[in-house]
Amino acid sequence: MSERVALVTGSTSGIGLAIAHKFAQMNYHVALNSFEPADAWTTLVAELDGLGSGEIAYFQADLSDGAASRALAEQAIARFGRIDVLVNNAGIQKVAPIEEFPEDDWQRIVSVSLDSAFHAIRTSLPGMTERGWGRIINIASAHGLRASPFKSAYVATKHAVVGLTKTVALEAAEKGVTVNAICPGYVWTPLVAKQVADQARVHGLSEEDVIRQVILAPQPTKQFVQPGEIAEMAAYLCSDWARSITGSTISIDGGWTAK
Numbered sequence: 001m002s003e004r005v006a007l008v009t010g011s012t013s014g015i016g017l018a019i020a021h022k023f024a025q026m027n028y029h030v031a032l033n034s035f036e037p038a039d040a041w042t043t044l045v046a047e048l049d050g051l052g053s054g055e056i057a058y059f060q061a062d063l064s065d066g067a068a069s070r071a072l073a074e075q076a077i078a079r080f081g082r083i084d085v086l087v088n089n090a091g092i093q094k095v096a097p098i099e100e101f102p103e104d105d106w107q108r109i110v111s112v113s114l115d116s117a118f119h120a121i122r123t124s125l126p127g128m129t130e131r132g133w134g135r136i137i138n139i140a141s142a143h144g145l146r147a148s149p150f151k152s153a154y155v156a157t158k159h160a161v162v163g164l165t166k167t168v169a170l171e172a173a174e175k176g177v178t179v180n181a182i183c184p185g186y187v188w189t190p191l192v193a194k195q196v197a198d199q200a201r202v203h204g205l206s207e208e209d210v211i212r213q214v215i216l217a218p219q220p221t222k223q224f225v226q227p228g229e230i231a232e233m234a235a236y237l238c239s240d241w242a243r244s245i246t247g248s249t250i251s252i253d254g255g256w257t258a259k
């Protein structure tokens, strides 16, 4: 167990960081990633390094070129010898009506969340199937199962991530590798904080009203999910008790998709 290696894309903030933190506590070797240079994250690497017996390493890769995740996975394999657990977590958001949706934002959202997942899976899966054990966890969203206005690229991408998850789960089903999508509702992270101003503009509301009337409106609990709740699910999916959970969409959304 203590020798497991995890690559978590987009793991310097929010949900990815919570998952990396959990894996470090579980004594995994963890490959961290974001688009910024390594210098920006030396303190974070040292902090996570102190949590368990695994090694923590940071790899810069800008996944707005989705194919960069191929080199990222190759670098993690070169450093640690393999990838046992791949978490495709990196994601970005843009809120705008479809007529005004900037083409480069569309492309960036698809690249960061979908293309990068494709390339990272394609690079990591052969080793997992050879060894007969692996876990692929895609951080999709409630927006992989439901739509909201003004989020065309994000909703389309997250639905596609769910489709990718199911397909790879079927391909890997007899190889000891599970592939699942966690679908969080609203989790209070920088990704959500940054969209409050945009949402206020498109909806013509104050930022306070956006949080109450737009962001938490579809979430029946009226509470943000905490990043640690997603991390605990990721840890469970890596346990042997979860070996029969594959091709699933696991909602952690305060009841959003019950409606």
Ligand code: NAD
Pocket: 009, 010, 011, 012, 013, 014, 015, 016, 033, 034, 035, 061, 062, 063, 064, 065, 089, 090, 091, 092, 112, 113, 139, 140, 141, 142, 183, 184, 185, 186, 187, 188, 189, 190, 191, 192
């Ligand atoms: P966040 O903004 O806190 O963190 C995003 C991470 O991705 C950061 O580490 C950032 O550096 C990295 N990243 C961004 N662009 C990148 C790029 N071009 N290349 C490499 N790394 C990049 O976001 P979060 O809320 O923790 O979101 C994480 C995932 O969870 C995303 O896929 C998001 O869509 C999904 N999600 C979030 C929520 C939510 O409410 N926060 C809900 C459902 C799903």
